[in-house]
Amino acid sequence: xxxxxxxxxxxxxxxxxxxxxxxxxxxxxxxxxxxxxxxxxxxxxxxxxxxxxxxxxxxxxxxxxxxxxxxxxxxxxxxxxxxxxxxxxxxxxxxxxxxxxxxxxxxxxxxxxxxxxxxxxxxxxxxxxxxxxxxxxxxxxxxxxxxxxxxxxxxxxxxxxxxxxxxxxx
Numbered sequence: 001x002x003x004x005x006x007x008x009x010x011x012x013x014x015x016x017x018x019x020x021x022x023x024x025x026x027x028x029x030x031x032x033x034x035x036x037x038x039x040x041x042x043x044x045x046x047x048x049x050x051x052x053x054x055x056x057x058x059x060x061x062x063x064x065x066x067x068x069x070x071x072x073x074x075x076x077x078x079x080x081x082x083x084x085x086x087x088x089x090x091x092x093x094x095x096x097x098x099x100x101x102x103x104x105x106x107x108x109x110x111x112x113x114x115x116x117x118x119x120x121x122x123x124x125x126x127x128x129x130x131x132x133x134x135x136x137x138x139x140x141x142x143x144x145x146x147x148x149x150x151x152x153x154x155x156x157x158x159x160x161x162x163x164x165x166x167x168x169x170x
Contacts, residue, residue: 001097003066003105005044006053011037013055013062022087026123028145029082040067049110056085056098063089066102068115076113078106083126099133107161114160120145121153130157134164 006014014037018029040053056064064085068078080102085095106112117135119126131137135157143151
């Protein structure tokens with residue numbers, strides 16, 4: 001299992017993943033086009049310390065995506081975003097392993113201080129995964145985002161470098 005920066009030849013895979021009927025309701029990617037994804041991929045290459053769009057691979061096959069953007073450069077805070085696993089690959093621990101690799105990449109390799117997540121309040125699977133992989137629930141932004149014509153809460157999570165087991169024993 002590995003995570004790697006997305007390449008232009010991943011754009012169709014990423015678009016298919018975010019438009020999948022089992023994935024789409026849980027992401028805030030409404031209206032995202034192939035051209036938008038290609039621009040994200042180019043930005044990820046151009047600004048590797050500030051922005052990233054990644055592909056998750058298992059057994060040499062693309063199975064998911066995740067990303068980040070710096071939301072506070074001075075305080076070294078990143079927002080994790082766009083985390084999705086293909087429905088046919090869920091329930092195998094791939095998401096948890098990818099999340100932990102991503103945490104280490106951001107907090108150790110990029111030397112960031114904090115990762116923040118905002119997860120739709122109805123997304124029980126993502127909330128459980130965040131908690132399983134060490135994120136700390138910090139609160140709720142009430143009716144924060146308009147999704148499909150209804151206001152949705154966002155559950156806020158944070159992970160600090162000192163929360164991460166950097167010994168490699170995890």
